[in-house]
Amino acid sequence: MAPRVLVSDKLSKTAVQIFKDRGVEVDYLPDLGKDKEKLLEVIGQYDGLAIRSATKVTEKVIAAATNLKVVGRAGIGVDNVDIPAASRKGIIVMNTPFGNSITTAEHAIALMFAVARQLPAADVSTHAGKWEKNRFMGVEITGKTLGIIGCGNIGSIVATRGVGLKMKVVGFDPFLSPERAKELGIEKVELADLFKRADFITLHTPLTDKTRGIIDAAAIATMKDGVRIINCARGGLVVEKDLAEAIKAGKVAGAGIDVFEAEPATDSPLFGLENVVCTPHLGASTSEAQENVALQVAEQMSAYLIEGAVSNALNMPSISAEEAPILTPFVKLAEVLGAFAGQLTEDPITEVEILFDGQPAGMNTRALVAAALSGLLKPQMQSVNMVSAPLMAKERGIQVSEVRRDKSGVFDGYIRVTIKTAAMERSVAGTCFSDGKPRFIQIKGINMEADVGRYMLYTTNKDVPGVIGEIGMAFGKAGINIANFHLGRDEEGGNAIALLYLDEPLTPAFIKEVESLNAIGQAKLLEFDI
Numbered sequence: 001m002a003p004r005v006l007v008s009d010k011l012s013k014t015a016v017q018i019f020k021d022r023g024v025e026v027d028y029l030p031d032l033g034k035d036k037e038k039l040l041e042v043i044g045q046y047d048g049l050a051i052r053s054a055t056k057v058t059e060k061v062i063a064a065a066t067n068l069k070v071v072g073r074a075g076i077g078v079d080n081v082d083i084p085a086a087s088r089k090g091i092i093v094m095n096t097p098f099g100n101s102i103t104t105a106e107h108a109i110a111l112m113f114a115v116a117r118q119l120p121a122a123d124v125s126t127h128a129g130k131w132e133k134n135r136f137m138g139v140e141i142t143g144k145t146l147g148i149i150g151c152g153n154i155g156s157i158v159a160t161r162g163v164g165l166k167m168k169v170v171g172f173d174p175f176l177s178p179e180r181a182k183e184l185g186i187e188k189v190e191l192a193d194l195f196k197r198a199d200f201i202t203l204h205t206p207l208t209d210k211t212r213g214i215i216d217a218a219a220i221a222t223m224k225d226g227v228r229i230i231n232c233a234r235g236g237l238v239v240e241k242d243l244a245e246a247i248k249a250g251k252v253a254g255a256g257i258d259v260f261e262a263e264p265a266t267d268s269p270l271f272g273l274e275n276v277v278c279t280p281h282l283g284a285s286t287s288e289a290q291e292n293v294a295l296q297v298a299e300q301m302s303a304y305l306i307e308g309a310v311s312n313a314l315n316m317p318s319i320s321a322e323e324a325p326i327l328t329p330f331v332k333l334a335e336v337l338g339a340f341a342g343q344l345t346e347d348p349i350t351e352v353e354i355l356f357d358g359q360p361a362g363m364n365t366r367a368l369v370a371a372a373l374s375g376l377l378k379p380q381m382q383s384v385n386m387v388s389a390p391l392m393a394k395e396r397g398i399q400v401s402e403v404r405r406d407k408s409g410v411f412d413g414y415i416r417v418t419i420k421t422a423a424m425e426r427s428v429a430g431t432c433f434s435d436g437k438p439r440f441i442q443i444k445g446i447n448m449e450a451d452v453g454r455y456m457l458y459t460t461n462k463d464v465p466g467v468i469g470e471i472g473m474a475f476g477k478a479g480i481n482i483a484n485f486h487l488g489r490d491e492e493g494g495n496a497i498a499l500l501y502l503d504e505p506l507t508p509a510f511i512k513e514v515e516s517l518n519a520i521g522q523a524k525l526l527e528f529d530i
């Protein structure tokens with residue numbers, strides 16, 4: 001059945017055409033996202049949800065989204081999506097990180113000019129026939145200091161535009177390297193320095209616990225008198241009430257505000273103030289940007305829903321369409337190895353080490369780690385998947401480490417999963433042959449070569465004569481067929497293990513009976529999603 005996508009915000013219709021061309025069913029209901037109740041009612045029918053900023057993908061929406069696999073944000077900011085809730089449910093959240101950056105940077109520059117020359121008020125006055133030539137005295141931009149808070153995609157574009165306008169540009173961003181600052185032609189500064197020196201301040205960070213209220217009364221007090229502030233990033237970065245007070249007091253000479261603490265903003269302390277230029281979250285609203293983001297989000301969501309390719313996901317490593325077919329057998333292998341270890345371990349796991357030897361070491365190991373963790377946690381959490389597993393492991397305090405090394409043995413490559421609990425350590429290794437099927441090659445340090453079956457009985461025993469006979473007798477007496485049998489041991493007369501392939505699951509009573517056989521230590525029924 002074709003996957004179904006709901007477009008619940010106003011995206012360019014290009015998205016609809018792309019979904020259809022890729023074989024995805026699509027419902028285009030651009031106002032539905034604003035109707036919370038209706039969204040809750042219908043979301044269960046969809047595999048994908050394409051949004052902008054109006055649809056709020058809350059924990060409640062995610063709980064109701066019983067079939068949802070992917071949320072695609074046609075734009076950058078994902079603060080309207082509860083990503084931890086989505087991750088917990090295994091839903092991928094992706095955005096289009098570059099499609100609207102130039103357009104948004106241009107809006108910041110447009111607001112800067114509008115504030116510097118009071119263009120909107122002058123426009124209203126002139127339309128009213130007042131000709132107030134003396135009322136609107138502006139400031140020049142050339143030679144002024146532009147302070148950019150957040151020098152990522154958009155902040156960097158604003159920086160180059162500022163340099164082009166002959167401004168002195170200073171930037172604050174903890175992740176801005178001195179080399180990158182030099183390349184942009186700007187000076188990297190601390191925030192306090194930026195506040196002290198800037199004539200214009202423009203914000204380009206995401207809204208996080210660190211950045212919320214970054215411009216408040218205390219920050220404004222350290223700024224130059226007559227500073228002008230532009231916010232095209234997110235409402236909440238600026239404390240609107242504090243900015244309004246500072247404008248009324250004449251400390252701040254003007255502000256250009258595109259984003260608000262509460263949106264849609266129907267009321268704000270900034271409304272009606274002299275030289276505050278407001279726009280209704282128009283940063284990304286050009287036809288070029290909207291074409292870009294619609295096209296990109298529809299391509300990305302279709303690629304995921306149809307081919308399993310992942311790009312620009314915020315809660316899952318990327319898997320390109322080209323690598324998906326090569327990676328898939330190793331994803332399955334990693335999951336099987338994790339599942340083996342997870343099913344044999346009842347105590348809390350404290351550590352997991354995943355070793356990639358040879359061929360898989362050169363692959364997308366983040367995806368393979370996610371797959372191994374998903375297999376490992378599945379016995380405890382049925383709905384865990386590659387998206388949710390890393391977060392679940394972290395929330396459970398499991399330390400995950402990854403080791404990559406060159407080919408070291410007879411196989412072109414293999415993966416080994418080692419887990420630790422307070423009481424023990426256990427490892428299992430496997431490889432993929434050219435048929436793409438996973439094989440176990442080592443269990444608890446014992447070499448063997450065994451296919452993976454849907455139902456398998458794993459036993460540990462002493463390497464003494466008669467074990468196979470005893471097990472065989474028990475199965476024969478119970479009338480249960482053994483499809484295949486693999487054995488391995490560490491040394492003659494030492495520890496041995498057996499893997500029995502079964503056509504169907506065993507009853508707990510029968511497993512107990514096997515466990516009670518003389519030479520048998522442990523007997524455990526394993527199930528693999530194969």
Ligand SMILES: NC(=O)C1=CN([C@@H]2O[C@H](COP(=O)(O)OP(=O)(O)OC[C@H]3O[C@@H](n4cnc5c(N)ncnc54)[C@H](O)[C@@H]3O)[C@@H](O)[C@H]2O)C=CC1
Pocket residue numbers: 075076077078097100101104149150151152153154155172173174175176204205206207210211232233234258259281282283284285
């Ligand atoms: N008004 C609108 O319509 C639009 C708004 N946006 C918003 O613009 C903002 C920036 O977007 P991009 O440049 O694409 O993001 P980005 O991720 O490329 O850049 C953000 C930068 O902020 C920096 N940063 C993070 N915490 C910081 C802190 N505490 N102090 C200083 N810098 C910090 C990061 O290191 C990063 O370099 C986002 O909030 C996004 O949602 C994006 C598009 C349209």
Ligand SMILES: O=C(O)C(=O)COP(=O)(O)O
Pocket residue numbers: 052053054074075076077078100281282283284285
């Ligand atoms: O991309 C972003 O982060 C934006 O803020 C753009 O929002 P919008 O898609 O115009 O509602």
